[in-house]
Amino acid sequence: MIVFPNCKINLGLNILKKRPDGFHDLQTVFYPIGLQDALEIVQNGQNNETNFHLTGNSIEGKTEDNICLKAYYLLKSDFPDLPPVNFHLHKVIPTGAGLGGGSSDGAFTLLLLNKKFNLGLTEDQLISYALTLGSDCPFFIKNVPSFATSRGEVMKEVILDLSSFFFVIVNPQIHINTGWAFSKIKPGNQPYSLLDVINSPITEWKNYITNDFEWPVFEAFPEVKQIKELLYNKGAVFASMSGSGSTVYGIFEKGTIPSFSFPDHYFLKVI
Numbered sequence: 001m002i003v004f005p006n007c008k009i010n011l012g013l014n015i016l017k018k019r020p021d022g023f024h025d026l027q028t029v030f031y032p033i034g035l036q037d038a039l040e041i042v043q044n045g046q047n048n049e050t051n052f053h054l055t056g057n058s059i060e061g062k063t064e065d066n067i068c069l070k071a072y073y074l075l076k077s078d079f080p081d082l083p084p085v086n087f088h089l090h091k092v093i094p095t096g097a098g099l100g101g102g103s104s105d106g107a108f109t110l111l112l113l114n115k116k117f118n119l120g121l122t123e124d125q126l127i128s129y130a131l132t133l134g135s136d137c138p139f140f141i142k143n144v145p146s147f148a149t150s151r152g153e154v155m156k157e158v159i160l161d162l163s164s165f166f167f168v169i170v171n172p173q174i175h176i177n178t179g180w181a182f183s184k185i186k187p188g189n190q191p192y193s194l195l196d197v198i199n200s201p202i203t204e205w206k207n208y209i210t211n212d213f214e215w216p217v218f219e220a221f222p223e224v225k226q227i228k229e230l231l232y233n234k235g236a237v238f239a240s241m242s243g244s245g246s247t248v249y250g251i252f253e254k255g256t257i258p259s260f261s262f263p264d265h266y267f268l269k270v271i
């Protein structure tokens with residue numbers, strides 16, 4: 001069985017409060033984007049081993065720490081009869097990029113195993129499993145535009161159709177550690193509700209919607225700031241860093257996509 005885990009962008013991201021458990025309460029709107037990995041899981045009929053094979057982009061860290069394997073063993077601890085499987089992940093989504101690519105792989109593993117082996121888990125149960133894998137993971141269980149609070153797992157679907165726009169996704173291949181990015185933030189209340197602003201015309205968004213991670217990341221890596229400025233100079237109706245960075249996206253009216261000449265090592269996707 002093969003699935004195609006997609007990524008997300010954050011339309012606004014505000015860090016509201018540090019919690020006693022060390023995580024932060026936030027508000028954001030997650031929007032799914034069709035830039036995808038490919039993930040295949042087949043039952044291992046040869047022996048009793050679960051194996052992981054990676055192609056495409058490399059992923060830092062040990063294979064056993066891959067979120068797909070973590071998701072498998074998480075379910076295996078509650079479903080001991082889960083058979084051994086062979087994973088093949090073809091990695092396309094830039095990692096450590098604020099696009100939630102790892103989180104998506106983890107969530108899709110849960111969904112796929114639930115379906116393939118008829119585990120009978122409900123959507124709410126899958127969301128709870130996903131939250132133990134990472135704060136971004138629960139979103140990918142429903143995978144619809146969502147206003148999210150708490151760590152990102154309390155979600156309310158928003159009706160937001162951006163299909164008449166192009167997204168320009170730019171990653172300068174700077175890996176941002178999410179924990180480091182949170183440590184740079186001074187949490188505080190926002191003067192607006194993101195849920196209200198997201199329902200206003202997209203041309204208004206640049207006046208209100210902010211990502212709190214932009215200041216520390218722009219300060220440490222000025223070239224990320226330059227990407228955002230360039231996207232606005234090229235005519236984006238809205239541009240922002242996604243998550244804790246370093247990916248920056250621009251939203252353009254269809255028919256107005258300009259040409260870009262980023263350095264060769266940049267990842268660039270128009271979608």
Ligand SMILES: C[C@@](CO)(OP(=O)(O)O)[C@H](O)COP(=O)(O)OP(=O)(O)OC[C@H]1O[C@@H](n2ccc(N)nc2=O)[C@H](O)[C@@H]1O
Pocket residue numbers: 010013022023024025026028097098099100103133134135136137150151152178179182242243244245
């Ligand atoms: C910032 C966001 C916004 O969508 O996305 P990314 O930039 O990572 O894509 C997410 O909140 C990231 O979610 P995720 O990447 O799953 O983070 P986790 O693995 O749960 O946590 C990594 C570290 O970030 C910090 N963390 C994360 C989430 C949160 N609400 N509060 C935190 O303080 C903690 O220090 C934690 O140890």
Ligand SMILES: Nc1ncnc2c1ncn2[C@@H]1O[C@H](COP(=O)(O)OP(=O)(O)O)[C@@H](O)[C@H]1O
Pocket residue numbers: 059060061065066067068089094095096097098099100101102103104105106136176178243244245
């Ligand atoms: N399948 C996976 N894909 C990407 N990263 C993974 C995966 N499994 C574990 N990781 C680890 O998670 C880290 C961050 O994941 P990713 O979701 O790409 O970043 P971000 O949270 O910034 O969107 C990576 O640096 C990597 O060490």
